Amino acid sequence: MKKEIAFIFDLDGVIVDTAKYHFLAWRNLAKELGFEFTQEHNELLKGVSRVKSLEILLGIGNVEISEEEKQKYLIQKNEEYLGFVNKMTAEEILPGVSNLLDYLDSKNIIYALGSASKNAPLILEKVGLYNRFAALVDGNDVSKAKPDPEVFLIGAKKLQMKPENCVVVEDAIAGVEAAKLANMTCVGIGSKEVLGKADFVFDDMTGFTTEFLNKLIN
Ligand code: B16
Ligand code: MG
Numbered sequence: 344m345k346k347e348i349a350f351i352f353d354l355d356g357v358i359v360d361t362a363k364y365h366f367l368a369w370r371n372l373a374k375e376l377g378f379e380f381t382q383e384h385n386e387l388l389k390g391v392s393r394v395k396s397l398e399i400l401l402g403i404g405n406v407e408i409s410e411e412e413k414q415k416y417l418i419q420k421n422e423e424y425l426g427f428v429n430k431m432t433a434e435e436i437l438p439g440v441s442n443l444l445d446y447l448d449s450k451n452i453i454y455a456l457g458s459a460s461k462n463a464p465l466i467l468e469k470v471g472l473y474n475r476f477a478a479l480v481d482g483n484d485v486s487k488a489k490p491d492p493e494v495f496l497i498g499a500k501k502l503q504m505k506p507e508n509c510v511v512v513e514d515a516i517a518g519v520e521a522a523k524l525a526n527m528t529c530v531g532i533g534s535k536e537v538l539g540k541a542d543f544v545f546d547d548m549t550g551f552t553t554e555f556l557n558k559l560i561n
Contacts, residue, residue: 367390489518
């Protein structure tokens with residue numbers, strides 16, 4: 344086991360904002376099922392797996408459908424979502440991310456991805472970040488969704504780092520809980536009121552100043 348620090352990044356809401364594309368695809372599905380799906384409703388799906396997201400959406404609309412229909416709608420929603428993902432470019436990398444990755448590279452600090460998304464590898468490829476991560480853990484690798492710590496523990500293992508030496512960057516409550524259950528330091532991206540369990544909270548990724556990073560590392 345190496346001693347030094349490593350980072351594990353969530354994807355949606357941290358590296359890129361794919362929530363807006365999830366929203367458009369889920370909203371269209373809700374429309375088809377006969378009810379309205381709002382931005383507020385979309386907040387409930389952040390960091391949540393695709394299958395669980397559909398369950399929440401159906402609950403919002405008070406709609407009951409068969410297992411077969413659920414499978415059909417999951418495919419339909421993902422196909423629409425992929426239509427947006429396929430148009431993504433490096434311009435969609437959130438402010439602060441590239442500077443942070445450059446800083447980590449300059450200090451030889453390794454980093455992994457820890458995302459609930461099964462589309463994570465494709466998204467990273469689209470925005471040109473795929474080759475920069477030392478390890479990827481996505482929705483295809485986990486059997487238990489956040490807030491279970493599995494995704495981050497697999498990430499630490501792949502990086503050959505002890506959990507307590509890992510820093511997770513997360514925008515969802517479930518993700519912050521998962522990081523703390525994994526015994527990792529957690530930086531929350533979003534509002535302090537929502538992500539209160541994180542060790543540090545920044546409004547966005549530009550919060551990673553050199554001063555903060557130097558303090559964290561030393
Ligand atoms: P997919 P993260 C999560 O990504 C999203 O926040 C969540 O809204 C989505 O349902 C989930 O990925 C699954 O995505 O349908 O692409 O497998 O925040 O964990 O990077
Ligand atoms: Mg997220």
